[in-house]
Amino acid sequence: MQMQYHSRAEIAWAAACGGCKRTVGLEKKMPSVLVVDDNEVARKLIAMPLTEVGFTVETAAGGFEALEKFKAGHHQIVITDILMADGEGIDLIRSLLADTPDLPIVAVSADPRTNPTSSLAMAAKMGARKTLSKPFSALDLLAVVGTLLAGEDEPEAQPA
Structure with missing residues (x-):
């Protein structure tokens, strides 16, 4: 059974608690997420907790395929x-x-740099609302997604 929620706050709560199985409402379907990564294992590891x-x-598996799927679907969030x-993310x-x-x-990126020219810093400058450095935990991923969907996101801080 797919869990459904009344509000974005309930989605954030469910995501942040790591998938608590509590029925809190039956009015809305959970949002759709598009996961983009050229590494099949990484795609599965990101998709699984969601x-x-x-x-x-x-x-x-890449940017071109992601654009096609995004245009054809109804995704509320993209993780790339x-x-x-x-093609670059x-x-x-x-x-x-x-x-x-x-x-x-x-x-998301495994780029180890934390300076203004890192891939994650560039992604934030281009408009990514949140960034995660690989490897990250399922709980971190769910918390970020829940925060974004609840509309409680703050812009990413840019490294100095």
């Missing part, structure tokens, strides 16, 4: 890797936000 708490998850073989972010400026995007 699916477990009831999100509808669609995956794409930044460094991919068939930065280009994907730019394209998505050109058509849907309020789209919540989470950028």
Whole structure:
């Protein structure tokens, strides 16, 4: 049974608690998430906790496929890797936000740099609302997604 919630706050609560199985309402379907990563294992690791708490998850192996799926679907949030073989995640972010400026995007990367030229810093400058450095925990991912969907997100702080 897919869990459904009354409000974005309840979605955030469910996501932040790591998938608490509590029925709090039956009015709305859980949001759809598009996960983009050129690494199949990474896609599955990102999609799994989201699916477990009831999100509808669609995956794409790269930027071009992601754009096609986004245009064909009804995704409320996008989680994208930044460094991919068939196109940078930065280009994907730019394209998505050109058509849907309020789209919540989470950028993820294994780039170890924490300076203003890092891939995550660049993603934040291009409009990603949140960033996560790989590896990250399922709880961190769910908390970020819940915060974004609840509308409680603050812009990412830029490294000095």
